[in-house]
Amino acid sequence: MNHIDFSKAIRYIGCDDHSIDLFENQYKVPKGISYNSYLILDEKVAIMDTVDRRASQDWLEKLRQGLDGRKPDYLVVHHLEPDHAYHIQLAAELYPEMTIVASAKAVAMMPQFFTMDFTGRVMAVQEGDKLSLGQHELTFVMAPMVHWPEVMVSYESSEKVLFSADGFGKFGALDIDDNWDDEARRYYFNIVGKYGGPVQTLLKKAAGLDIRTICPLHGPVLTGDLSHYIGKYQTWSSYQPEEDGVVIAYASIHGNTEKAAHKLAEILRQKGAEQVRLFDLSRSDKSEVVENAFRYSKLVLAASSYDGGVFPPMEHLLTTLVSKMYQNRRVALVENGSWGPTAGRVMKSYVDKLKKIDLCPTMVTIWSTLKDKDLSALEQLAEELLA
Template structure:
């Protein structure tokens, strides 16, 4: 695949994977992206997952022919991108490896050596000339590992963005970018919004015409759309107006309250109402929606003096990712000592800029007329 006249794609598609990073469902597989810059000297940008060594090396060979690469540039040491560093350097004995100091520390951990005689350690703003192409290295620590850097090619105005702007899904499957990029961002990068914002500020000073991430498609058109979404996500802004109702229900009574609330919100003209059963639906999708929309309702039972496990896990996913700038409503159920709302509130104690509704719905076993009035009041609050 040609990206520009001099930059070629040599990555691979993975349709054998079921869970990315051991937890994210990827029905359409994953892409592990790698690129070759053809110039007086050849640079290879990152490697791929260890299950695709032969395919990746063949892709490189098909592009460069009898020529030999001068550099392997390692932007990120996560194994889905770095697993073949040793294989590449064993094959291309004269190639140098370019990375940050922290990346070389990890390299030694993974491979038993940091290639002291072949390493080029780069820091913020360092450059590397390949001939007509000059690469500038921009540090991006904790987006989303500490050793990460991105690389800017000033000739073709390409940003090799490491895991930033990545998404789930193989490249031979067509699907909407935003949905899987959003789920990827909030699942994997979301905790590091401050660091992602810092990278965006650095990127704003570059003339970027193409973004080449380590996962997902090459982005060339309407870059403002992708940059704006990334800015919203990483600043914890509200992307879309709507209400997400996330619930757990043991015998169906809490679910009945949720369905009643959803109906009332829809009747009041709420622009979007999304209902998620945390025990059955994809947790990563639920996290994505909670960050996408501006309002969230949590509905769960009191369980062993705590809250139902799936709800507890969901809230932990939100708080560890810095959930903020949202309105939250609470529905609790308990047959003899309902304390779920109090427990949920306590879990958000360290969170910033959250507004809780005045109305909290407390159900004792089953929804009654008093609860119906509370649910109607909660709907009115959320639709203001």
């Protein structure tokens, strides 16, 4: 069985996008991304979300084939972001009898995105409302801020399917092989990461449902033992580290801070640290650094001073960590300066904005190049990190 054949009545009509370079104009997706859309064929026919404008032709063709001459009664909109909702107006024009089903908040936001007058065409639903399609019945569950405020999910009780919107999504098209955990984690922390609280609320609601299949808006349909995926979401949304380990993120102009970062990694390994991951912030994909910062329990920030501040690649990371509510981790600082080091103070000012951070008392200051006399400070920092 593949993701497309998990049900006779629920058909996959989503699209792979391999030509996109940056998802949300920011995240590298070397293996593409999928925009998922589904059809439920019963006495009534429901389209479950549309796709990004980049996949128009593909989706319209799959919709036509899937409908096989029937007309849709409903278009259920779980999320109004354009990577899913772009075709609402087009579908409404194609099928004048079709009703759009969405949260009240989504209905209120629709005029911002479309020119059509949807009066008489929409059904605003609330928590617990049900929609019968015949044997299939949808129950709507509000999931505000599981990416955007208007988001809802729906539960189909006859086949026990959760349509989970962006939740449980991942980067990567469906026709490639990759590791679900890695690309789902990078997707989660960069896209939904700020909203751990709302995700926890949704997980609590979902715990009361008997779910056999999860149909997200990106990535594969999840079937079989769902506890692995739900367990990851529990860990991620509660800001718990997934693994013990140290991420060393460094921003170095002339390579000396980089040398210190590598030396610290060596010392940590000598002291028995099993997982030490180094990232050169000038070259690494920032979304991958963010993903790994959240994955592991400890983070070292090492940076050159720059114009009375910190070298910009580090500031970029710090801004993102603050925005994504990075928390509940041990953090250590290494700064470098040639006439008046300022990187440490600036890095600390960002770290001070984060909650539940255990900041190592030692901050290592390197004056231009790493000297033998600096090694004891790095040793001390390593001890504090591993304590």
